[in-house]
Amino acid sequence: MRMDHDRLVCGLATAFDVPDGNGGEPWSADQFRDFVDAGYPVPLLLNHERPINSWGLTPSVGTARKFAAVEYPVKGLLCLAEVDYADGWGDSILRDVGKALSQEYLPSVWGFSVAAKTLEDGQMWPVEVSITRKPASPTHGFSHAVLPLYRPGNFAER
DSSP states (O other): OOOOGGGEEEEEEEESSOOOTTSOOOOOGGGGHHHHHHTOOEEEEETTBOOEETTEEOSOSEEEEEEEEEOSSSOEEEEEEEEOOGGGHHHHHHHHHHHHHTSSSOOSOOEEEEEEEEOTTSOEEEEEEEEESSOOOGGGTBOOOOOBOBOTTTGGGO
16 A cells, blocks of 8 residues: 655654563563564544544554564554645644654654554454553553554654
């Protein structure tokens, strides 16, 4: 599938080997191995929810398309997501992320957070990735990491 490079965002969906704030076990790269190898996309939501409009719900704000386990500069699950138009939500998100990334010193404004199910064999299988300003509750199976996003080409514009 061809991706629109102007609508891509990239960042860590979760950090590995970091305990959550509620005493839960840290996630590891090995737990996401089967998911990364399978190459399945998952829905991209906003704050782990579907945006509400006056006419109903927007199903998603895009699609998290590619994943990789990385070890540098931080161990984690790297995610490449494409933000759709999404009834206007997508354009607003991209504009806000672009403004945050245009600053000389990056604020912690937007990041990714992943919701994953644990399979019987201990593998983690993401069911959605959210673009969010705050982490979700780790007790609900969500990542506790909210890390800055990157837009391809953003730093080349400086």
